[in-house]
Amino acid sequence: MPRKSQENPSPSARLSSYRSKRNFGKTSEPSGASASGSGNSYVVQEHHARSHHYDLRLEMGGVLVSWAVPKTIPEERSEKRLAIHVEDHPLDYGTFEGEIPKGNYGAGTVTIWDAGEWHPVESDWEKRFEKGKLKFRLRGKRLDGTYLLARMGEEPNWLLRRLAEDRKGVAPETVARETASFVEPQLARVVSSVPTGQDWCHELKFDGYRLIAVKHEGRVRLLTRNSHDWTDKFGRLSDHLSKVSQDDFVLDGEAVVFDEHGATSFGGLQEALKGTPEEVVFVAFDLLHQAGSNLRELPLSERIRRLEILIPKDGSYVRRSHVWPGGAGKALFKQAADRGLEGIISKKLSSRYSPGSRRDWVKSKCRARQEFVICGYTPPKGSRSGFGALVLGSHENGKLVPRGKVGTGFSDQKIQEMMKRFKPLIISKPLFAVDEKEVTWLRPELVAEIEFAEITRDGSIRQGSFMGMREDKPAESIHLEAAAPRMGSEVSGITITHPDRMVFPDMAITKIGVARYYEQVGDLMMPFIAHRPLAILRAPEGLNGDQFFQKSFSNHLPKGVDQQKLPDGNTVFSIANTRGLVSLAQYGAMEFHPWGSTIEKPDLAEFLTWDLDPDPAVSWKEVLGAAFLLRDYLNGLGLSPMVKTSGGKGLHLMLRIRRVHDWDVMKKFAKDVSRNVAAMNPGRFVIVSTKAKRKGKIFIDWMRNGKGSTCIAPWCVRARRGAKVSMPVDWADLPDVPPQGFSMHEPVVVPDDWKNPKAQSINATMIEKAAKRG
Numbered sequence: 001m002p003r004k005s006q007e008n009p010s011p012s013a014r015l016s017s018y019r020s021k022r023n024f025g026k027t028s029e030p031s032g033a034s035a036s037g038s039g040n041s042y043v044v045q046e047h048h049a050r051s052h053h054y055d056l057r058l059e060m061g062g063v064l065v066s067w068a069v070p071k072t073i074p075e076e077r078s079e080k081r082l083a084i085h086v087e088d089h090p091l092d093y094g095t096f097e098g099e100i101p102k103g104n105y106g107a108g109t110v111t112i113w114d115a116g117e118w119h120p121v122e123s124d125w126e127k128r129f130e131k132g133k134l135k136f137r138l139r140g141k142r143l144d145g146t147y148l149l150a151r152m153g154e155e156p157n158w159l160l161r162r163l164a165e166d167r168k169g170v171a172p173e174t175v176a177r178e179t180a181s182f183v184e185p186q187l188a189r190v191v192s193s194v195p196t197g198q199d200w201c202h203e204l205k206f207d208g209y210r211l212i213a214v215k216h217e218g219r220v221r222l223l224t225r226n227s228h229d230w231t232d233k234f235g236r237l238s239d240h241l242s243k244v245s246q247d248d249f250v251l252d253g254e255a256v257v258f259d260e261h262g263a264t265s266f267g268g269l270q271e272a273l274k275g276t277p278e279e280v281v282f283v284a285f286d287l288l289h290q291a292g293s294n295l296r297e298l299p300l301s302e303r304i305r306r307l308e309i310l311i312p313k314d315g316s317y318v319r320r321s322h323v324w325p326g327g328a329g330k331a332l333f334k335q336a337a338d339r340g341l342e343g344i345i346s347k348k349l350s351s352r353y354s355p356g357s358r359r360d361w362v363k364s365k366c367r368a369r370q371e372f373v374i375c376g377y378t379p380p381k382g383s384r385s386g387f388g389a390l391v392l393g394s395h396e397n398g399k400l401v402p403r404g405k406v407g408t409g410f411s412d413q414k415i416q417e418m419m420k421r422f423k424p425l426i427i428s429k430p431l432f433a434v435d436e437k438e439v440t441w442l443r444p445e446l447v448a449e450i451e452f453a454e455i456t457r458d459g460s461i462r463q464g465s466f467m468g469m470r471e472d473k474p475a476e477s478i479h480l481e482a483a484a485p486r487m488g489s490e491v492s493g494i495t496i497t498h499p500d501r502m503v504f505p506d507m508a509i510t511k512i513g514v515a516r517y518y519e520q521v522g523d524l525m526m527p528f529i530a531h532r533p534l535a536i537l538r539a540p541e542g543l544n545g546d547q548f549f550q551k552s553f554s555n556h557l558p559k560g561v562d563q564q565k566l567p568d569g570n571t572v573f574s575i576a577n578t579r580g581l582v583s584l585a586q587y588g589a590m591e592f593h594p595w596g597s598t599i600e601k602p603d604l605a606e607f608l609t610w611d612l613d614p615d616p617a618v619s620w621k622e623v624l625g626a627a628f629l630l631r632d633y634l635n636g637l638g639l640s641p642m643v644k645t646s647g648g649k650g651l652h653l654m655l656r657i658r659r660v661h662d663w664d665v666m667k668k669f670a671k672d673v674s675r676n677v678a679a680m681n682p683g684r685f686v687i688v689s690t691k692a693k694r695k696g697k698i699f700i701d702w703m704r705n706g707k708g709s710t711c712i713a714p715w716c717v718r719a720r721r722g723a724k725v726s727m728p729v730d731w732a733d734l735p736d737v738p739p740q741g742f743s744m745h746e747p748v749v750v751p752d753d754w755k756n757p758k759a760q761s762i763n764a765t766m767i768e769k770a771a772k773r774g
Contacts, residue, residue, distance in 0.1 A: 011062030017087040021105045028098050032063075032090025042118040042138060043094040044073055049108035056083065056160070058118050058136070063088040067158060070732045073114070073143060074162040075181075082735045083149060083160040116140025135163070142181075152628065159735060182212055182227045183250055183288050183296070184355035188345055188363040189745035190481040191508040193500065194333045195346050195362060200326040201300070204336060205343045205363055206283055207264040208256035209472050213241050213282065215249050222255070224472040235277030240317035245290075245310060252286035252353075253321075263341055266449065270468050284311050285321035288353055296353035300360075303353070329364075337366040346508075358745055359722075362508055369451040369467065372403050373475045375431045376441040377422065386415035387422075390448060391439055392461065393431065394480050396520075398750050402432050403480070404460030406450050409467060418469075421446065447473050455480070491515040492522070492582040494559060503542040503590070504723045507743065511542075514717065515585045517744050521715040522578025524750060525592075527757065529581070529713050532594040533572035533602065539719050540588035547590075547719055558583040566602055570708075574599050590719040593710035597663070602707060604659040605666035606759070609711045610641075610674060611701035613650045615694050620739035622684065626698050627651045627734065633677050637766045642753050643734060645741040647718035647726040652711065656757040663707040669762065672770040674700040714754065717744050728754040 015032045024031045041059045046052075047068075054073055057064035067083035074081050094115065100107045121135040122128060128135075132151030138144065146163045194202070211230070212223045220238040222231045231238050234255060241251070257268040257279050272279040287307040288296050295303055304323060311320040324332050326349075333344050343365040351360035372394055377387035389407030393400045410418075425442040447470040453463035459480070489499045489512060499512035518525075539547045552571040557563055560580030563573040575581055581592070596607040610630060614623050627643055630653055634641050641653040657666075671687070678685035678700055686697045704711045718724045727742040730751035742749070 011090075014061070014063050014088045015090055018089055021087065023104065027100050027104045028096075029100065030090055030092040030096060032092065039091075040117050040119060041091075041094055042116060042140070043112060044114040044140075044143070045096070046111050046113040047106070047108060048110075049100075049106050054113060055086075057089055057094060059091065059094070062091065064091060064093055067149070067160065069160060070730075071736060074147075074160065075143065075145075080159055080161040080735055082732050083158040084732075085151075085156040085158055114140045114142040116143070121146065132158075152625075154632075157628075181216070181250070182214060182223050183252075183353075184227075185210055185212060185225050185252055186286075186354055186361055187356060187358045188361035189358040191362045191364060191745075192510050192513055193502065193508050194329040194344065194364045195508040196326060196329055198326050199349050200329065200346050201304075201349055202324040202326070202329045202332050203285060203321045203345045203347070204332070204341060205345050205365075206254040206256050206321075207266040207342055208254045208269050208283075211253060211255050211282070212288075213238075213249075213251040213253060213284075215242060215245070215247075217248075218242065226472065226474060228472070230472075233273060233277070234280055237277065237280055237282055237317065241282060244318055247291035248289070249287065249291070249310070250289035251282075251284045251311075252288055253282050253284040255280050255282055257281070261339075263339060266468050281316075282318045283321050284318065286353065296355075299350050299352065300347055301349040304349075333364055333366070340366075342367055342369060359743060367451060368454060369449065370481050371447050371449050371470050371473055371478050372406075372461075373400065373444045373478050374442060374446040374448050375400065375402075375444050376439045378405065378407075378436055378440075379438050384415070385412070386419045387440075390466070391434060391436070391441075392448070392450065392464075393444065394478050395476060396479055398755075400431055400444055401459065402434055404456075404462070404464065405436075406448070406452075406461065406464035406466050409451075409465040414466075445475050447471075447475050447478055491585075492519050492579045494579065494582045494586050496586050501542060503539070504721070505542070505544060506721050507723045507745070509723055509744070511585075511588075514590065514744075515582050517717065518581045518585050519578060521748055522581050524748070524754075525581065525713055525715050526577065528607070529592055529594045530576055531574055531598050531600065533566075533597075533599060533708075534574055534595075535593040535710050536584055536589040537591035537593070537719050538588040539590050543719060543721070550589075558587050564599070566599075572599070590717055592713045592716050594713055595708065595710055596705060597659075597707070601659055603662050605657060605661055605663055605705065606659050608655045608657060608666060608670055609704045610653045610670065611646065611650060611699075611704055611711065612653070613646075613694075613699040613701050615696050615698070616649075617696050618698055623649075623651060623698060624734060624737075626685070626700075627653065629680065630673075630677050630700070631731065633673065637673075637769060639760055639762070639766070640753070642728065642751070642757060643731060644714050644726055644728040644754075645724075645737065647712060647716070647720070647724040647741065649739075652726070654711075654714075654757075656759050658759045658761050661762065663705070665767070666762075667702075667706045669767050669770055670702040670705040672767075672772075674702040676770060676772070715748065 022029060039059050043057050045055045047055055054069045055066055056069055057066045066086050066089050068086050069081050069083050071081050097111050099109055117139045119137045121137060125134060134149045137146050148161045148163055150159045152159050210225050214221045214223060220241040221229055222234055222238055224230055256264040257272050259265045259268055284307060287303050287310060307320060311318060313320045313322060329346060336344055343363055346362050348360040372392040374390050375393040376391040378389045380386055380388045389405040391405055392403040394403050422442055425445060427441050427443055430441055431444060449467040449470050451465045451467050452461040456462050489496045496512045496515050499510060501511040503509050503511050503514050535549055535551045537547060537549055539545055552573055553563055560583040561573050561575055565571050596605055612623055612626050631641055639655055641655045644652050646652050674687045678687050684697060685700055686694050687700050712726045714726060714728050716726050723744045725742045725744050727749050728751050729737055729749060
């Protein structure tokens with residue numbers, strides 16, 4: 001049990017920092033005046049402040065020792081999170097929930113996410129903790145397992161990790177409690193073509209509510225994708241599910257209502273939930289846990305086999321989704337379209353279950369349909385009362401953008417129901433600019449599902465129809481799905497020829513899909529790519545065809561592309577906007593490699609890049625550590641680099657600098673920095689490109705810093721299997737980046753320091769300090 005160390009200061013002294021940051025006349029947080037005790041409580045509080053995060057607090061010596069965790073507390077074994085050590089909090093903060101007013105430290109909403117007891121694993125835990133390591137067990141309502149807190153370098157950065165455990169001697173009821181719990185559902189990305197191949201299987205897409213069914217100690221709970229408990233909402237459905245097996249289990253599936261034609265009806269489901277929930281059927285399509293065993297690491301093919309044993313295909317209230325083999329996908333899609341269904345889902349049979357991931361599941365839509373945020377409404381016309389049309393939006397790259405209006409699909413009763421929900425959400429300030437003169441604006445908290453004909457060139461829906469409210473999806477998660485149908489084959493005013501040509505066969509990504517991706521991220525890429533000499537990697541026939549680099553055009557110049565000769569006689573080309581980017585994609589360009597200087601001043605460095613390129617034998621953890629080490633060295637010089645994935649197996653650190661020094665000076669500076677970092681651990685790093693010397697080491701590549709040298713642009717797709725992207729990452733999120741990185745169909749990451757990177761000054765002192773050997 002935790003206890004107070006004799007060498008530690010008193011609780012009152014330890015709370016001095018906490019109290020100095022707060023005005024208790026303005027905030028309802030406890031002052032901690034009566035701090036005392038030596039228990040073993042812990043609490044995790046969800047904190048919606050300037051940045052959403054979770055606070056882990058462990059009782060030690062009369063206070064709550066605290067860490068801010070930018071993402072959720074890891075619940076899966078081997079998951080890890082950055083944990084930022086903050087000031088100690090008083091014990092009575094462990095029960096605090098409420099609003100910290102604006103203008104105060106930590107302003108925002110605090111709620112208790114979990115609470116319970118913690119116990120150190122090692123008897124000498126206090127000494128180990130002082131040295132920067134603490135291994136402990138959590139026993140709470142949500143968390144139950146062993147964790148490690150380890151300091152990374154200097155304060156305040158620690159690493160929080162869920163540890164894999166030896167299950168020998170652990171009571172069966174404990175195993176069941178750990179495994180039979182909510183699992184964040186795996187997601188699917190939209191594609192424009194149905195994937196084929198023996199490693200794929202296909203299912204019809206259901207039109208209902210996605211649910212995770214958890215059976216534990218004889219009771220079944222039905223949880224939404226956001227872990228909200230909807231068990232009572234579905235009447236006796238949980239009772240029917242409890243009869244599936246005497247063992248505990250976790251099922252992934254969908255709550256649906258079938259119409260007279262055997263198709264699922266979202267409208268019918270919503271009506272059933274108002275008065276006849278006995279009509280609702282649970283269709284299971286994945287088995288995640290069974291009898292205390294975690295099945296998510298098994299391939300999908302094995303999970304399907306076990307599901308077939310557990311649940312019949314045609315049950316009354318609980319049934320199993322039918323699965324078609326890989327070669328039947330296109331025929332199934334045509335059948336779904338002929339029947340007026342929404343589409344099909346395709347999944348890789350060899351894949352494990354990856355919560356939140358969109359990598360191995362895809363959806364092919366027969367009809368354009370997705371969720372939008374309700375942002376306001378227009379006045380009614382004619383005999384209609386309430387509202388005329390809903391003003392819609394979606395979240396793109398950190399901001400809310402307009403998506404047009406929808407005025408059909410509403411019954412009079414539905415309009416009245418919605419107006420009651422709208423009343424407390426009315427605001428005076430417009431959320432964005434629209435052509436409408438009269439709009440009643442609403443706080444963007446509600447989500448509607450809309451069916452529409454296509455997306456127009458300005459990004460608005462055409463011929464939209466309201467299908468129903470989505471209570472199971474948070475508004476902030478809604479963005480335009482990449483493969484939503486659009487008018488014609490034009491992207492940013494560029495006609496895409498052969499739009500259905502398969503560029504990434506393994507990911508079912510077409511040529512027009514690549515063009516639309518670059519349209520989506522174009523504004524983000526421009527600060528790093530516009531008005532700079534470019535080298536592009538072209539693959540006109542897709543990933544399986546010929547690939548070649550190109551630095552100039554000898555014949556036809558694509559639209560939006562400018563070509564000129566530099567003073568040194570070299571011919572280069574550049575672009576000025578997203579239209580030029582899409583135009584090059586039309587020519588088969590997949591990768592964009594800009595210079596670190598501009599066309600205007602090609603001899604003056606503006607961006608420096610260090611490429612951490614590991615030997616295959618080097619672990620991903622070591623690569624992450626190298627990135628933090630290089631960052632800390634640059635921080636010591638007064639410089640703040642940004643970090644991104646390479647789209648391969650490494651990481652890139654980029655630094656924007658004022659255009660003062662020429663490439664000869666900056667190339668030597670980059671080399672000196674690399675040499676000094678490598679000297680800190682010669683057995684781990686190397687700064688020469690010779691392959692024989694790089695075995696088992698990380699090559700700190702400084703040679704991308706020179707006139708004419710290039711590096712893959714941020715947010716750029718790589719011409720490799722998996723459609724990997726060189727994705728910018730926030731330093732706080734870097735420990736959570738998986739070794740495989742990101743693909744172009746995962747959500748676009750836009751860290752604050754990448755939105756408009758400031759040019760930093762490098763002075764003579766910095767250059768001289770870096771020139772000294774480490």
